[in-house]
Amino acid sequence: MKLVADDVTFWVRGQYLLEGIDLTVHPGEKLGLIGPNGSGKSTLLRLLAGLDKPKRGRVLLNERDISRLSRRDVARALALVEQQATTDARIEVQQAVSLGRTPFLSPLRPWRDEDARIVARALDAVGMGHLAARRWQTLSGGERQRAHLARALAQQPGLLLLDEPTNHLDIHHQLALFQLIEHLPLTVVVALHDLNQALACDRLALLDRGRLVAVGAPHEVLTAARLRQTFGVHADILHLPDEPLPVMRFRQAV
Numbered sequence: 001m002k003l004v005a006d007d008v009t010f011w012v013r014g015q016y017l018l019e020g021i022d023l024t025v026h027p028g029e030k031l032g033l034i035g036p037n038g039s040g041k042s043t044l045l046r047l048l049a050g051l052d053k054p055k056r057g058r059v060l061l062n063e064r065d066i067s068r069l070s071r072r073d074v075a076r077a078l079a080l081v082e083q084q085a086t087t088d089a090r091i092e093v094q095q096a097v098s099l100g101r102t103p104f105l106s107p108l109r110p111w112r113d114e115d116a117r118i119v120a121r122a123l124d125a126v127g128m129g130h131l132a133a134r135r136w137q138t139l140s141g142g143e144r145q146r147a148h149l150a151r152a153l154a155q156q157p158g159l160l161l162l163d164e165p166t167n168h169l170d171i172h173h174q175l176a177l178f179q180l181i182e183h184l185p186l187t188v189v190v191a192l193h194d195l196n197q198a199l200a201c202d203r204l205a206l207l208d209r210g211r212l213v214a215v216g217a218p219h220e221v222l223t224a225a226r227l228r229q230t231f232g233v234h235a236d237i238l239h240l241p242d243e244p245l246p247v248m249r250f251r252q253a254v
């Protein structure tokens with residue numbers, strides 16, 4: 001699934017939140033979206049998902065303008081897990097995840113056993129199978145986050161857009177989620193704050209005050225100079241023997 005942002009620009013009440021974003025997400029890649037608080041990551045993800053429409057420019061999903069596609073067609077192609085996703089608290093986890101199948105159902109295509117199997121597999125993939133019958137409102141923050149991801153997986157999208165998917169997760173579940181994402185045969189765009197996690201992405205796109213200031217391999221984007229300029233931190237980038245990825249050590253705020 002190929003996604004292109006072409007001069008994507010968005011403003012609210014005269015204030016630019018994003019300006020002139022040109023970005024191509026290649027089929028199958030894991031692209032990390034990074035940037036300081038308020039740099040526009042969530043805004044860009046909503047535009048890439050077709051939930052908001054650019055004020056200027058356009059988003060192309062497999063060469064087609066996403067604003068011209070029906071919600072149902074978009075939902076069959078991509079899934080977005082937002083940072084503050086809400087869910088009807090009265091339903092059970094399994095029902096919530098089953099909503100991921102909605103874009104595929106119709107009077108001519110009712111719910112089938114196959115849908116139930118897809119939902120069960122999605123719950124198992126995020127380690128939530130044992131909580132399928134639990135009421136949503138009884139879940140912890142991290143369990144909710146994993147259940148939201150399960151709902152997105154149940155959509156069987158070609159493209160997964162994730163907004164800080166690990167911010168409520170303990171370290172085990174953070175690593176498990178990253179291992180899961182790495183091995184999914186999907187295109188993934190993931191907004192992240194943990195820059196050490198970001199190093200594991202195929203490419204990174206760095207936002208700074210609504211502009212895309214760098215796109216490329218993680219080690220090209222996350223240099224000590226850029227960490228200082230954009231994130232306002234002094235950092236060392238350490239290359240450990242026998243470790244494929246470098247590690248960032250943050251020393252102090254500028």
Ligand SMILES: Nc1ncnc2c1ncn2[C@@H]1O[C@H](COP(=O)(O)OP(=O)(O)OP(=O)(O)O)[C@@H](O)[C@H]1O
Binds near residue numbers: 036037
């Ligand atoms: N509806 C709105 N009206 C005015 N300003 C908005 C609106 N929505 C977002 N913003 C502002 O746009 C900027 C970008 O917000 P956004 O949530 O996209 O940033 P972010 O990079 O995801 O931040 P964070 O890392 O804190 O989650 C912020 O300064 C935010 O306050």
